[in-house]
Amino acid sequence: MTERSFRFILGISLLILLYFHLDIGIYIYIGILLFEGLTNWRIPIIASRMRYGSAYNPQDLSNADCAAIPFDAERVLRLLVAGFLVVTFVLFKEEVWFFPWFIGFMLFMAGMTNICPMVMGLRWLGFR
Amino acid sequence: MQGADHGTVTDNWTRNWQASIAVKITAIVIWAIILIAFVLSIFLLKDLDREIQADYELKADQIAYQIAMLWADANSLSDEQLGLELRARFEGLGFTGLVLSAGEERMQVGRIQGYPDSVFRRIPMSREDAMPVDVRAYYPDPHALAREQRNHLTIGLFAVLLVFGVFITWATRIVLHRPLQALMTAIRAISDGDQKVRFDTNRQDEFGTLSRFFNAMLDQLMRQKEALQQALDEAESASRSKSAFLANMSHELRTPLNAIIGYSEMLQEDAAELGNTRSVQDLQRIHTAGRHLLTLINGILDLSKIEAGKMQLDVARFDVEGLVQDVVATLKPIMDANENDLVVHCAPDLGVMESDETKLRQTLFNLLGNAAKFTDQGTVTLEVSRHGHAGEDWLRFVVKDTGIGIPVDQMSRLFQDFSQIDSSSSRKYGGTGLGLAISRRYCQMMGGDIEASSRVGEGSIFVVRLPVASPTLRAGAVAEKAVSAEPITTEVPAVAAGPIPAGGRRILVIDDDPGTRELLGRYLAQAGVEVLQASSGEEGIARARQELPDLITLDVRMPDLNGMTVLRTLKEDPALRQIPVVMVSMEDFSEDWHEAGAAAFLTKPVDRNRLGELVQTCLLPEGDGSVLLVDDNDGTRALIARTLQEAGLPVIEAEDGIRGLELMRRHKPSLVLTDIIMPRMNGFDFLDEIHRDPALCDIPVVVMTALDLSEQDRARLSGRAYWVMEKNPDMRAEILKQIRDCRKATGVCPDGSA
Numbered sequence: 001m002t003e004r005s006f007r008f009i010l011g012i013s014l015l016i017l018l019y020f021h022l023d024i025g026i027y028i029y030i031g032i033l034l035f036e037g038l039t040n041w042r043i044p045i046i047a048s049r050m051r052y053g054s055a056y057n058p059q060d061l062s063n064a065d066c067a068a069i070p071f072d073a074e075r076v077l078r079l080l081v082a083g084f085l086v087v088t089f090v091l092f093k094e095e096v097w098f099f100p101w102f103i104g105f106m107l108f109m110a111g112m113t114n115i116c117p118m119v120m121g122l123r124w125l126g127f128r
Numbered sequence: 129m130q131g132a133d134h135g136t137v138t139d140n141w142t143r144n145w146q147a148s149i150a151v152k153i154t155a156i157v158i159w160a161i162i163l164i165a166f167v168l169s170i171f172l173l174k175d176l177d178r179e180i181q182a183d184y185e186l187k188a189d190q191i192a193y194q195i196a197m198l199w200a201d202a203n204s205l206s207d208e209q210l211g212l213e214l215r216a217r218f219e220g221l222g223f224t225g226l227v228l229s230a231g232e233e234r235m236q237v238g239r240i241q242g243y244p245d246s247v248f249r250r251i252p253m254s255r256e257d258a259m260p261v262d263v264r265a266y267y268p269d270p271h272a273l274a275r276e277q278r279n280h281l282t283i284g285l286f287a288v289l290l291v292f293g294v295f296i297t298w299a300t301r302i303v304l305h306r307p308l309q310a311l312m313t314a315i316r317a318i319s320d321g322d323q324k325v326r327f328d329t330n331r332q333d334e335f336g337t338l339s340r341f342f343n344a345m346l347d348q349l350m351r352q353k354e355a356l357q358q359a360l361d362e363a364e365s366a367s368r369s370k371s372a373f374l375a376n377m378s379h380e381l382r383t384p385l386n387a388i389i390g391y392s393e394m395l396q397e398d399a400a401e402l403g404n405t406r407s408v409q410d411l412q413r414i415h416t417a418g419r420h421l422l423t424l425i426n427g428i429l430d431l432s433k434i435e436a437g438k439m440q441l442d443v444a445r446f447d448v449e450g451l452v453q454d455v456v457a458t459l460k461p462i463m464d465a466n467e468n469d470l471v472v473h474c475a476p477d478l479g480v481m482e483s484d485e486t487k488l489r490q491t492l493f494n495l496l497g498n499a500a501k502f503t504d505q506g507t508v509t510l511e512v513s514r515h516g517h518a519g520e521d522w523l524r525f526v527v528k529d530t531g532i533g534i535p536v537d538q539m540s541r542l543f544q545d546f547s548q549i550d551s552s553s554s555r556k557y558g559g560t561g562l563g564l565a566i567s568r569r570y571c572q573m574m575g576g577d578i579e580a581s582s583r584v585g586e587g588s589i590f591v592v593r594l595p596v597a598s599p600t601l602r603a604g605a606v607a608e609k610a611v612s613a614e615p616i617t618t619e620v621p622a623v624a625a626g627p628i629p630a631g632g633r634r635i636l637v638i639d640d641d642p643g644t645r646e647l648l649g650r651y652l653a654q655a656g657v658e659v660l661q662a663s664s665g666e667e668g669i670a671r672a673r674q675e676l677p678d679l680i681t682l683d684v685r686m687p688d689l690n691g692m693t694v695l696r697t698l699k700e701d702p703a704l705r706q707i708p709v710v711m712v713s714m715e716d717f718s719e720d721w722h723e724a725g726a727a728a729f730l731t732k733p734v735d736r737n738r739l740g741e742l743v744q745t746c747l748l749p750e751g752d753g754s755v756l757l758v759d760d761n762d763g764t765r766a767l768i769a770r771t772l773q774e775a776g777l778p779v780i781e782a783e784d785g786i787r788g789l790e791l792m793r794r795h796k797p798s799l800v801l802t803d804i805i806m807p808r809m810n811g812f813d814f815l816d817e818i819h820r821d822p823a824l825c826d827i828p829v830v831v832m833t834a835l836d837l838s839e840q841d842r843a844r845l846s847g848r849a850y851w852v853m854e855k856n857p858d859m860r861a862e863i864l865k866q867i868r869d870c871r872k873a874t875g876v877c878p879d880g881s882a
Contacts, residue, residue: 015286019279094271098166098173101282105162105289112293113155114147 001047003074003119008111010081014104026089026100030082037079040072068126073119076127080118081107149308150300158293165285173281177274181245184267187221188247192263195228196251199261211237218265225266231259240266307335311342323350370436374429381425382714386733387643388418393736394650422733427562431545434569441484441573443598448478448523451485452512455492462497467505468529470496475513481523483598487570491578494563495527495590503531503587514596521596522576528589534582542580543568575599634675635743636660638668638694639683639712644732648681648712651736652743665689669697672704679743681730684713692724699725708776710742727775754778755867756797758788758814759832760806768801768832768863775864785809789817792824799867804833812841815848830866 010029017025036042081103088099110116147155194217198210205213214237218226225238240246243266251261310328317325326346327339392415399407433439456472463470481488492510499508511526534542545565568578576594635657637648642663649659660675662668665686672680680698684691691711698704708727712734721729728742755777759765769779780795782788784806792800800818804811811831818824828850845852851866 015283019283021275021279097275097278098170098282102162102166105286106159109155109158109162113151115152115155117159 001044001051003042003044004111004114004116006042006044006111007107007116011104011106011108011111014100014107018100018104026085030085030090033078033082033085037075037077037082040075042074042078069128071127073122073127076122077116077118148305150297150305153300153304154293154297157296158289161289161292165289169278169281169285173274173278176277177270180270180273180277184222184245184247184265184270187223188249188263188265191218191221191223191226191265192249192251195226195261195263199251199253207235211235223265223267227264227266228261229264230261238266243268245269307331311335311338314342318346323353367436370432374432374436378429378714381429382422382732384643385418385422385425386641386714387647389415389422389733390643390647392418394647424562427566430566431562431569434566434573439569439573441598442486443482443484445480445482446485448481448512449474451489452478452492452510455489455496456510459493459496459500462500463508466500466503468500468503469507470500471507471509473509473511477514478512478523479514479596481594481596483574483594483596484570487574488594491567491570491592492525492527494567495525495578495592498563499527499529499531499588499590503529506530506587523594523596525592525594526589527592528587530587533584533586534580534588535584539580539582543578633678634658634660635679635681636662636668636672636675636677637681638662638665638686638691639681640664640686641683644683644712644734648734648739651734651739657743665691665694668694672698672707673701676703677707680707680709681712682709682726684711692721695721695724695726705773706776706778725775754780754795754797756780756782756788756791756795756800756802758782758785758800758802758806758811760784760803764803771863772867775867777867783807785811785814785817788814789821789824792818792827793821796823797827800827800829801863802829802831804831812844815845819848830863832863 010033014026014029016022017029032043084103085100088096088103106118110119195214198205198213198217214226214228218238223238224243225236225240227240228235228237245268246264246266249263249265251263253260314325314327323346326343329336329339329343331339392411396408396411396415399405399411430439452472452474456470460470496508496510507528507530509526509528511524511528513524513526515522515524543564545562564578571578571592571594574594575598576592579591579593580588582588635652637645637652637659638661639645639648640663645661645663649661652659660671660677662671665688668680668682669689671677682691682694686694689697691713695709695711698707698709705725709725710728710730711721711726712730712732714732730738730742755772757765757768757772757779758781759768760783765781765783769781772779780791780797782791785802786809788800788802789809791797802811802814806814809817811833815829815831818827818829829848831845831849831852833852842852853862853866
């Protein structure tokens with residue numbers, strides 16, 4: 001499983017959870033993202049290792065050696081998305097109701113096109 | 129993206145932005161639309177719940193009015209009918225329930241539990257005694273309703289964006305991607321070599337313009353390529369013409385000079401015999417002028433060859449000190465002519481060199497010759513040393529003299545063509561002014577160079593630096609000479625120059641030039657040889673079959689059949705195969721002539737002494753004249769025997785030393801080729817036995833071995849073997865060469881005649 005396909009799944013999941021008002025699902029969603037971000041036990045990596053064995057080596061860290069900040073951009077993405085959802089869905093649900101939808105749309109588009117502006121921006125900032 | 133080994137799954141962020149143009153455009157457009165849509169929705173939907181509430185307030189007025197109308201007719205309706213009428217009205221407006229109360233009476237319609245939000249209206253009655261009716265209409269949570277509406281709107285937007293995105297992608301592919309794909313396909317076809325591909329120029333947009341420019345560029349490139357091809361063809365034609373010119377001029381210029389030099393020499397001898405001193409002097413002048421002209425022509429042709437890039441290096445491995453000694457020995461008479469002392473210092477570690485021995489020899493001849501020429505009663509020093517530089521071994525030849533020196537203003541022209549110190553030097557010192565120019569070019573071809581320094585009145589120093597291994601090796605051809613660094617030789621008497629000792633034999637001279645035929649004929653006739661002549665290759669073959677001569681001299685360049693073709697024809701004829709053939713030519717013969725079966729090679733103008741040596745070597749001597757081949761390996765024996773037989777040498781074979789001794793005593797061969805490791809009697813014992821027998825000890829023995837000889841082995845062979853060579857795939861040519869050198873060096877026939 002690549003990060004691209006996982007972003008697609010995240011986007012679709014979030015949109016479905018939002019449409020059907022499955023607040024519990026969204027809390028679980030936030031929890032998974034926080035877990036991935038804090039531990040770096042990312043679902044794409046786990047799924048790939050289950051499929052390909054321990055030989056799997058995530059090649060998304062192409063500029064790992066020259067990264068200024070030794071922290072994975074994908075982890076930062078998950079933490080940021082979780083944080084945004086906490087703020088916009090849990091704390092200020094009515095005021096910024098649109099933001100979770102926006103996150104869902106962007107994740108979906110990132111999965112469809114393999115172009116994730118946030119990850120690109122994070123890597124430009126120096127994350128691994 | 130899956131890795132080929134299924135162990136890696138890549139999602140390189142740089143590849144994220146390397147998606148198809150259609151995807152990039154779609155993504156950018158969709159992002160923009162998402163942003164705009166969300167910004168708009170924020171402003172448009174921010175008060176949605178209040179609007180919903182206001183809407184319910186409005187609807188409450190409507191329901192109140194409808195209830196007032198109903199209440200006026202309430203007496204004609206039962207409670208049930210009234211309830212149904214009310215339900216129909218409020219549910220159509222979106223309320224969930226109504227509570228009507230008038231005084232103590234209270235009526236509830238629909239659902240009110242769980243709906244905290246309601247709208248209150250008091251409906252006054254027209255009759256004075258009637259109580260006003262209080263209406264409370266309950267409706268769903270406006271926040272939930274607003275949320276619901278926002279969800280529907282957002283999903284609707286999502287669907288629209290999805291469709292729009294697909295449309296954008298499709299449109300981009302049609303408008304951008306397909307033309308680009310066509311361009312890429314055409315460019316790929318062109319890079320694969322299909323130069324006739326052209327783009328479709330029917331489009332009027334930017335792609336059409338790009339296509340037209342590409343087509344124009346391709347047409348221009350094709351024209352340039354054709355022009356370059358034409359220029360290349362012309363250059364190759366000019367090069368071929370130049371080569372043909374050089375070859376023809378070489379032949380056309382040297383042929384008459386050959387006659388001038390040769391006949392003047394012969395006439396000198398005749399005049400000397402008759403005592404005509406004055407004619408001798410005149411003929412000497414003619415001879416000298418001819419030699420000088422030949423030197424000049426050789427220099428010019430060599431220079432032309434070098435300039436045309438036709439001069440090749442004939443790279444072989446040779447002993448440096450041996451070459452130096454050879455050069456020094458040859459130049460000694462020239463040194464003595466001006467009473468100069470020649471001092472030679474050779475470093476002990478000179479070793480062997482892989483380069484063109486002939487050109488190096490020529491260079492040293494030139495430098496030492498110049499030193500001798502321009503020095504009178506002085507000292508000429510030759511120092512040879514070996515040193516390392518930039519990881520390579522180099523050899524340094526320094527020629528110093530105490531001669532007249534070179535003026536400073538002449539130094540810059542020293543290595544130019546036809547450059548001499550001054551115009552009078554050619555009259556005083558001779559020379560053509562080409563020697564240094566050619567020598568420098570030779571050195572540069574061999575990967576080195578020549579430097580010069582001088583002081584007028586004190587002398588000059590010329591330094592030649594050459595790499596030990598020439599960088600311009602001929603492909604796959606480094607001829608191996610004797611492998612051992614310390615060749616084992618025996619002292620043999622030098623060849624006697626003079627009349628050609630070949631009495632009673634017949635020699636066929638095949639040459640299209642009557643002058644050469646006449647000259648060679650006279651040289652050979654003086655030795656009592658019967659000379660047969662043929663003016664063409666075909667005539668030569670016919671006369672050889674008819675007369676079966678003892679030796680054939682064969683010109684290389686002939687108009688009908690060239691020399692190599694005649695040689696092959698002779699060697700294919702069993703009756704003529706054994707006749708030794710000496711090739712004669714104007715040019716340096718680079719083809720492997722001895723592989724074709726020739727016994728020797730002579731350059732024109734033919735040197736009488738050299739001709740004599742070759743005839744002496746190649747003519748089968750009276751008596752046995754065979755070569756004894758001693759080797760226990762049948763295959764090796766057959767191979768070498770065939771090589772010798774093709775060269776016109778009769779072969780006797782023996783499988784070990786005991787048999788070899790037997791055959792030697794019976795046949796007295798001219799030369800013995802022997803292996804070392806053999807059964808019954810090995811090579812060492814064989815040589816010991818030969819050395820003990822006075823009748824056999826003068827027969828030269830060449831040892832062929834694959835054995836890695838120790839110092840002890842070499843010591844044992846020293847004094848007994850003429851030469852030791854390694855068995856290798858190229859040994860056949862080496863064997864023939866050693867046989868010729870050996871026979872030349874011995875100059876002795878088995879019957880003892882010189």
